Amino acid sequence: MLNLLQSQLSFYGAIDEAVLFAKEGGGDNPDAVLGIVGTLLPGTTGFGQAGWYRELLDFANRPGVRNPGLRGTVTFPSVEQSIEYLQASDHEERMRLATAALRSEPAALPERVADSGYTPYHDPVLARSAYAAMVLARIDDLGGLPPRLAAIPDLPAQIMAPGVLFWAGTPDNFNPGDPTSDPTVRKLLKEAKRVKSRNQWHSFAAKKVDQQFADQSLPCFGTLEDFGGQYCSTLYTNTTDDVLTVENIEKILDPRNWKLYAKFFCDVTAQSPPDTACGWARILETIGPECAEWRMKTALVFYYGSDGNGGIFLNYDLDPDRQNDSGMVEVDNGYIWVTPLNGSDPSQNGVRIRTSKQERVQGLSPTATAALGCLLGWGTAANDLLSGTASMVLQNPAIVTEPFVITVLTGNEKLSGVGQPVGGPAQLPPDFGHAMGDVRNLLNNQIDRSRNLAAKTADRWLDGMTRDDVKKITKDFGKLLEKFAVDAYKTAESNVKPQMTPTNND
Amino acid sequence: MDDPMAIATRYATITRKMVNDATQVAIDAFNKINGAPGSYTGDDAIKSMTQLANIAITGGSALARVPLQIQPDNGPMLVADEVASVVQRALTDAAEVAGDAAEKVDAGTFKSQWVDSAVMLTSMAVLRAAEVAEAIAAGPGVLADPVMEFGPFTISGANLADEVVLKMEKLARPGVDENIAGLVSFTPAGGVLKAGAKKAFSLTINSAGIASGMFQGEVSVSINNVAQPNLPVIVNL
Numbered sequence: 118m119l120n121l122l123q124s125q126l127s128f129y130g131a132i133d134e135a136v137l138f139a140k141e142g143g144g145d146n147p148d149a150v151l152g153i154v155g156t157l158l159p160g161t162t163g164f165g166q167a168g169w170y171r172e173l174l175d176f177a178n179r180p181g182v183r184n185p186g187l188r189g190t191v192t193f194p195s196v197e198q199s200i201e202y203l204q205a206s207d208h209e210e211r212m213r214l215a216t217a218a219l220r221s222e223p224a225a226l227p228e229r230v231a232d233s234g235y236t237p238y239h240d241p242v243l244a245r246s247a248y249a250a251m252v253l254a255r256i257d258d259l260g261g262l263p264p265r266l267a268a269i270p271d272l273p274a275q276i277m278a279p280g281v282l283f284w285a286g287t288p289d290n291f292n293p294g295d296p297t298s299d300p301t302v303r304k305l306l307k308e309a310k311r312v313k314s315r316n317q318w319h320s321f322a323a324k325k326v327d328q329q330f331a332d333q334s335l336p337c338f339g340t341l342e343d344f345g346g347q348y349c350s351t352l353y354t355n356t357t358d359d360v361l362t363v364e365n366i367e368k369i370l371d372p373r374n375w376k377l378y379a380k381f382f383c384d385v386t387a388q389s390p391p392d393t394a395c396g397w398a399r400i401l402e403t404i405g406p407e408c409a410e411w412r413m414k415t416a417l418v419f420y421y422g423s424d425g426n427g428g429i430f431l432n433y434d435l436d437p438d439r440q441n442d443s444g445m446v447e448v449d450n451g452y453i454w455v456t457p458l459n460g461s462d463p464s465q466n467g468v469r470i471r472t473s474k475q476e477r478v479q480g481l482s483p484t485a486t487a488a489l490g491c492l493l494g495w496g497t498a499a500n501d502l503l504s505g506t507a508s509m510v511l512q513n514p515a516i517v518t519e520p521f522v523i524t525v526l527t528g529n530e531k532l533s534g535v536g537q538p539v540g541g542p543a544q545l546p547p548d549f550g551h552a553m554g555d556v557r558n559l560l561n562n563q564i565d566r567s568r569n570l571a572a573k574t575a576d577r578w579l580d581g582m583t584r585d586d587v588k589k590i591t592k593d594f595g596k597l598l599e600k601f602a603v604d605a606y607k608t609a610e611s612n613v614k615p616q617m618t619p620t621n622n623d
Numbered sequence: 624m625d626d627p628m629a630i631a632t633r634y635a636t637i638t639r640k641m642v643n644d645a646t647q648v649a650i651d652a653f654n655k656i657n658g659a660p661g662s663y664t665g666d667d668a669i670k671s672m673t674q675l676a677n678i679a680i681t682g683g684s685a686l687a688r689v690p691l692q693i694q695p696d697n698g699p700m701l702v703a704d705e706v707a708s709v710v711q712r713a714l715t716d717a718a719e720v721a722g723d724a725a726e727k728v729d730a731g732t733f734k735s736q737w738v739d740s741a742v743m744l745t746s747m748a749v750l751r752a753a754e755v756a757e758a759i760a761a762g763p764g765v766l767a768d769p770v771m772e773f774g775p776f777t778i779s780g781a782n783l784a785d786e787v788v789l790k791m792e793k794l795a796r797p798g799v800d801e802n803i804a805g806l807v808s809f810t811p812a813g814g815v816l817k818a819g820a821k822k823a824f825s826l827t828i829n830s831a832g833i834a835s836g837m838f839q840g841e842v843s844v845s846i847n848n849v850a851q852p853n854l855p856v857i858v859n860l
Contacts, residue, residue, distance in 0.1 A: 342769060344834060351835065395798040420797055422837060424857050432796050432836040451835040454859055471859065473835045526798050 118191070118407035119218035120211075121228055122380045124199035125242045126406070126492050128249035128276055129158075129336075130170035131196050131266055135256045136162050138263040145260030153259070157252050157315060159338045166484040173485050176478075177411040181443050184410055191411050194218060196269060203246060204279045204293055208235070224409045226380070227506065234377065234513055237283040238505035241497055242380065244333035247280035247305070251318060254309035271296055273309065278302045284330060286505075301325055329503070332356050337496040339487025342475060349448045349475040350486040352496035356470055358503045363463035366455045366470070366502055367429055369510055371519040372400050372419060377510045379501040381494025383408035388440055393418055396526045397434075401441050406493055413478075415449055416442040421524045427463045428456035429521060448477035453498055470499035773858045774810075774825025778844060781822040785846050789814035789824060792853065794840035803833055804840065814842075830860045 136154055139147035140162075155162040161169065170193075176182060177191040194202070198218060205211045208229050215223040227233035237243060254273035256262055266272060278296035282288055292298045297306065304325055312318045315335055323331035339350035375382040381404050388399035397418035405412030416436035423429055434450040436442075451474035458467030474495050478486050490496040501507060510516050781787050791804040791814075810825045811817075838858050844851040 342831070342835075344832060395800075397798060422797055422839075424837070425855065430837045434796075434799075434834060434836070452837045452859060454837060473859065475835045524798070 118410050119194045119198055119202050119215045119223075120226055120380070120407055121203065121240070121242050122406040122493055123194055124202045125246045125249065126170075126173075126488075127194050127196055127199040128246055128253070129488070129492055130193065131272075132158065132249060132252050132256065133161065133167065133170040134263055134266065135253075135261050136167045139261055140167055143261075143263060147261065149259050150256055150261035153255055153313070154252065156313070157255070157318070158336070160340075160484055160487065161338075166482070169482065169485040169488050172482060173488060176481055176485065179445075181445055182411050182413055184408070184412065187410050196266065196272070200269075200272075200275045203243075203276065204291070206288065208233075224383075224407060226407075227377075228380070234506055234509040234516060236505040236509055237288070238286040239329065239333075239508075240284060240504055240506065241333040241500035243280045243284040244330050244500075245336050245492065245497075247277050247284070247322075247330075248318070248334040248336060250274070250277035250280060251305065251309040251312060254306055255312055258310040274302065274306055277306055277309075281305065281326060281330075284333075285326060329358065333500045333503075337487075337491040339476075339483055339490065339496075341483055344448055344450075344475050344477075349477040350483045350490065352451075352472070352474045352476070352487065352490045354470075354472045354496055354499045356499045356503065357458055358468050358470075359458070360466055361468050361503065361508075362466055363427060363429065363455050363457055363468055365511055366468055367463070367521045369502065369507055369518055370429065370431065370453065370455065370521045371421075372402065372417075372431070372433075373519040374510070375402075375498075375501075377516065377518070378504060378507040379494065379498065381406065381497070383412060388416065388436070393436070393438075396420075396524050397432075398524070399436055399438075399440075404494055412443075413445050414441055414443045415446045416440050417449065421521055423523055424454070424456065426456070427461035428454060429463075429523075430454040445479050446477070447479055448475055450475050455502075470502055472496070472499050769831035770827060770829050771858075771860060772810075772825055772827050773856070775823040776825065776842075776854065776856060778816070778822040778824070778846075778854070780851065781816070781846050783820075783822070784818050785816075785822070786818050787816040787822060788845040788848075789816070789854075790843045791826070792841045792843050794828075794838050794856075794858070796834070796836045797839055803828070803838070806830075806833070807840075826856070826858065828858065828860065833860055835860055 132154060135144075135150060138144060139150040139154075141147075144150060151162050160166055174191070174193050177193075183191055198214075202211060202214050205214055208231055212223065212229040215226075215229060223229065225233075227235035250273045253262070253266075253276070257267070257273060262272070269275070274296040278291055278299060279288075281302055282291040282299060290299045297303050305322065308318075308321045308325075312321075319331045319335060322334055333356075337352050337354050339352055342349055342351040369378065372385045373387065375385050382402060383405055384401075384403040386401050388401050390399065392398055395418075397420045400417050400419055401414060402417060403412050403414045416439045417433050418436045420432040421429070422432065431453045432450075433452070435446065435448070451472065454471045456469050456471075457463055457465055458469050459465065474490060476486055476490055476495065478489070481489070487496075510518065778787055778789075789809055791807040791809075793802050794804045794807060795801045806828050808827045810827060811820065814824065816822055816824060836859075838860055840856045840858070841853040842856055843853050
């Protein structure tokens with residue numbers, strides 16, 4: 118597959134590759150690389166976190182996600198292919214590249230079709246690509262790019278230049294033969310080598326490009342929250358626009374319009390019957406960067422509300438009746454809240470959009486779930502609402518949109534099932550066959566270690582315990598538990614995540 | 624703290640029992656299948672699966688509780704909470720697999736499918752064990768602070784000299800049969816705005832375990848013991 122969303126993901130995949138390389142001790146300053154990536158992309162470098170890109174590829178090939186009509190397996194584009202697609206000058210070029218990559222007729226994504234309303238202007242995917250370029254520049258400066266990536270000439274610049282210039286609506290300033298010819302791009306790349314925090318990048322990007330670019334460039338990252346006894350990836354976003362109004366956003370906020378301006382949504386349609394007994398609207402979303410290859414269908418319910426102070430909101434949750442659903446999502450709830458930036462007049466210029474989402478996908482780690490949300494779609498809803506494409510949809514009377522109609526409740530509603538996490542028989546990655554034996558061996562080792570420690574403990578106890586003895590024993594138990602847990606986790610991880618395969622260049 | 628020797632013994636006993644029990648289940652099944660082909664029935668399969676699930680689940684749970692008895696601070700408590708939820712899910716999953724198998728046996732359609740069910744159950748147990756390990760070890764991610772604050776909200780119609788008493792009557796997503804008012808605490812404490820104090824308050828909500836969404840609520844207001852119209856509030860959790 119080859120499209121803008123997937124291309125952007127591959128740039129973050131390149132960062133993940135550099136992290137795995139550093140974790141193996143590769144590069145000049147592996148600890149520094151892990152440190153800076155952990156700061157710029159929190160939650161992506163630890164145990165169970167690094168390697169998320171390959172985990173996502175495995176996920177795309179899982180039954181229920183991979184399109185059963187697809188011949189062969191789902192593959193993600195190489196960094197080189199992604200750069201070429203990102204730098205394509207128009208929809209015809211993108212269609213040609215996608216066709217060549219797919220070896221068949223690609224889907225009619227707006228970015229590949231003339232007069233679809235798509236414009237690269239203020240496309241958040243381009244801003245996020247620029248952020249990836251900044252992180253790659255930082256890694257490169259630390260000598261941390263794996264050989265395969267280091268061999269790509271001017272890798273950070275090749276991504277940064279089209280990301281910044283296309284986003285800003287100045288594609289003519291982009292010179293593919295000399296990606297650093299634009300002074301803004303040069304300054305951003307120079308600053309990238311000094312970036313130590315997300316805030317530092319944000320301030321500099323706001324100064325050199327503009328505030329919206331800086332806002333949109335920062336990928337969100339998931340935190341963990343407990344919901345109904347399950348830990349979910351929770352994504353929060355908060356963004357503003359000085360020009361648009363609440364009334365503008367209201368025209369395109371209905372989920373059935375999302376596919377018009379948000380790349381991640383292949384289709385969002387009303388289910389039948391249209392409402393639950395509680396009055397919430399039943400809607401089926403089909404998401405994926407290239408739905409002809411891999412996608413998830415999730416049955417959701419929506420409540421359209423007013424906050425009574427000039428703002429509107431959408432609440433959503435899983436539909437208790439998972440009609441037409443892929444069955445992959447265990448938790449999916451949250452809100453999109455649109456308010457006037459100042460005061461309470463929805464017709465006044467200036468709008469703030471806050472979103473929150475709790476998500477848990479069966480068999481997908483929180484890090485990969487967060488990547489799915491923050492880099493591909495769900496967490497970018499606010500930015501997509503403010504994109505140039507969304508503006509084109511608003512301005513084009515030929516594009517019919519579904520209106521935002523406040524849900525009317527009669528007072529007799531009961532929504533049993535909403536708010537309850539959904540479970541089911543676990544479906545597993547393919548390499549689990551040896552895991553049980555591995556766990557048994559770990560436990561046997563654990564018994565041996567426990568026995569030794571127990572003997573030591575007994576000796577101390579029989580001699581009479583002091584405060585220091587208690588401290589020492591507690592510390593030893595802590596170390597023991599940590600070692601067991603790390604070993605157990607590494608083993609489990611090795612059974613579910615692909616190992617880093619050295620290439621000829623490594 | 625308990626006798627450290629007792630803790631160590633408990634630790635070793637649990638792990639040894641898990642290994643021994645699980646191995647015995649596999650050996651029994653293996654012997655029966657190879658010793659007398661055809662004698663291993665669907666009922667036997669269900670029994671094996673159930674035993675295997677119970678071993679993994681109860682053993683994993685017991686193992687994870689050991690640190691609680693050593694260092695009962697907030698960190699291990701969070702881990703125990705997560706482990707408990709994983710175990711609960713594992714039980715639910717196991718029950719579904721076993722129930723499905725039982726239905727097929729009753730319908731005479733189970734036949735060789737017990738292998739699939741056994742693989743699924745075994746794998747499921749390991750998957751959940753991995754989740755437990757993940758919770759105990761480095762942690763799967765950054766834990767969000769579930770405590771959220773909202774406000775200040777002001778009380779109109781009250782003077783500085785009045786005493787105002789507040790109570791959260793209901794807080795729920797519109798149309799959802801839920802009420803999380805009990806999770807709300809007021810500042811000032813108890814929802815009492817004493818005479819001479821500002822007539823404003825804020826709300827603190829521990830959102831752990833609660834779905835994300837826009838929640839609408841009503842605060843009952845009493846000024847000098849005279850009930851006033853409820854004050855509507857909306858919060859984003």
